[in-house]
């Protein structure tokens with residue numbers, strides 16, 4: 588909880604406009620949000636906790652369960668489906684040997700299928716810890732995973 592307090596102290600108290608950057612910075616540090624975090628943010632920014640849940644569940648980038656060190660979201664929107672996201676999902680499952688909602692044994696990667704990530708013109712799209720990667724192909728999936736594995 589010290590991490591949360593230290594992140595919150597970087598922002599002015601009671602300024603509700605900072606909600607999203609605050610949640611992003613906390614999630615970068617803790618890898619996911621939970622009830623304790625939501626209560627701490629609510630008290631500090633003076634926003635009802637229910638409003639924070641509503642914002643955090645609206646945006647795909649926020650999550651309430653622990654994922655891998657790198658959390659990979661694969662868009663399942665219509666644009667991505669039409670442009671081959673099924674192949675991207677299959678390649679990720681093959682390389683990582685996990686399915687959606689699972690974490691690799693080393694804790695390094697987790698997978699999730701999500702609705703439209705908002706950049707349909709560059710489909711198919713994935714996101715890794717909130718970083719959008721566009722125009723995916725199975726070969727590009729292989730390269731991206733190899734790069735992230737190297738960062739271990």
Ligand code: FES
Nearest residue numbers: 662664666667707
């Ligand atoms: S359908 Fe995939 S980004 Fe919109």
